[in-house]
Amino acid sequence: MTPSLNHAYAVIMAGGRGERFWPLSTAARPKQFLTLFGGKALLTQAVDRLSGLIPPERILIITSRDLVPATREAAWNLPVENIVGEPMGRDTAAACALACALVTQRDPQGVVCILTADQLMADEATFRQILADSVEVAMTRDAIVTIGIQPTYPATGFGYIEAAEQLQTGTVTRFQRARRFVEKPNAEVAAHYLAGRCHYWNAGMFIWRVAVMRQAIQQHAPHLLDLCVRAEATPSAGLDALLDAIYPALPKISVDFAIMEHVKDIVVARGSFGWDDVGTWAAVGNHIAADAAQNVVVGTCEAVDATNNVVISEGRLTALLGVKNVVVVHAGEVTMVCDRDRVQDLKKLVQQVGKRPDGAKYV
């Protein structure tokens, strides 16, 4: 292990509202707790895949206050004080400022790896290698390193990072200077990006020294400086009260918009390790093998003349006749039936259900 890794901290961002995998995920049990993929919660996988690279005492999780108990359960091997609950969601810029403070408090030489809680990475060894290399680069430069995912299709659901010239970083050739962050493109632009091979998906993973973070916050998001300074000076036991005092007044703003789009020296590490954000029910088919009739089934299902469906049916029997291209998901007292091509609109349905007089018990 390179010496720089002794200063490496992972801060896993684990918020989320659970709309895209409703009804299996809900506000009280968002996507990072799903065990559909690989039998372990995505959050547990996010922690476990750091094994051998970053020890549990240097892994932190920022989640929402009400999810702290469930998060402790999913990340049972972390020290309890490493799981911090925000009193309300204020998007990723605030969470990064908090991460900066929490790590600075532990190690002023710390390198913060901002990671996500609800994504899959098929080739974890390669991910770890890239993360280790990124920490090394972040230690030796005043740069923010971001892991850009090599696009495999013309996605319109992600922001992109446009890469510029290759960096000279010894034997490792995967680093390029980032020219700019770009918003989610339309289909035409996305196809152009894919063909051009100069654009990477922004997967929300950033590796930066706390000093670099602090500098970037000071320069581009000074409204977060107070949070940085005071959280750093507050012991674990007083943190909730501090956040209660500061958070309500913070604006909701993403770290991409608040910081990344303004910082000059960003380095992108080309990532190709079977990354998937499993963004919708339709994407489940990429990770769970379909049966002979092209139905993706978790749980118990019988089908007659039914093809290309996704069925999540644990504890119930789902019986299909003649239907095509539908998603059927049972959870608690809810059954969701959705056209597979409409999964991206699930949020609308969740909102409508939430407006019922008894909506709270369903979403």
Next chain:
Amino acid sequence: MTPSLNHAYAVIMAGGRGERFWPLSTAARPKQFLTLFGGKALLTQAVDRLSGLIPPERILIITSRDLVPATREAAWNLPVENIVGEPMGRDTAAACALACALVTQRDPQGVVCILTADQLMADEATFRQILADSVEVAMTRDAIVTIGIQPTYPATGFGYIEAAEQLQTGTVTRFQRARRFVEKPNAEVAAHYLAGRCHYWNAGMFIWRVAVMRQAIQQHAPHLLDLCVRAEATPSAGLDALLDAIYPALPKISVDFAIMEHVKDIVVARGSFGWDDVGTWAAVGNHIAADAAQNVVVGTCEAVDATNNVVISEGRLTALLGVKNVVVVHAGEVTMVCDRDRVQDLKKLVQQVGKRPDGAKYV
């Protein structure tokens, strides 16, 4: 009330396997117990609609042995000995022979109204009037009276009765001689029948004196004579044992095929009283009003961009997104999702589910 009604007995045929309304109906709870339509079990409605015409002590039900307890519950106002359970299904000819015996035992002058347990009749007063008139005709002629339903669409799912000349029956003009019983037609023939106005749906309702029944059995279904004779001589307490001894050897044959197709003197009463056999989930929409999005909903449902669906969701929330023309039904541990145009194939699905190692708990 005409004097002939003092001899009128209703014998309601209440077998059924529950496949067409699976999973809400099952072998243990077939269609006649569904309370979807009008809030009362169809069987209870079948009994109740005789009110004022035939008293409970002259209403009998023939069902399968295992359904006797549920039948007693649904027909709570009938004497318990009026509910008879067959040890196994031997189709309607055997049940009619049994009906003949049960009524003969009670009244050798009896007129047996063979009725069904799982159909709807919107205009019950007209039905009662037609039944009363039919009893009158059956008393005064050596004929079998059958109530033919005036077709409202070119149905291919029913057998038909072809009507001949008008009968002279005083002031009542709805009786015609039946020329013949015909099997379920194809679509072309059905359209021809509808246009010709000489064909009526065979709804399985027959009104005949026990002497006429006995004669018909003797002549056309002599294999049932033994059942007739011995059941007539057996008191209620011994009936189960007798049927256990006789039934296994009986062939499965319908009364239409065994008797009606061979009998010369059949009279058809033209029936038009909003009869519906509610044959499939798709037909539910004829009896339960659709909402603004053309979804027929019983229970709890939220829908976004979903139209023309049938949702039976009691005790669960069904949430639909973007789906069209599907039927979703929850019952116990089962959810059935079916294309609305494929409901007639539900039997295939039920059979497949039944073949599972744990199939018995679902069908």
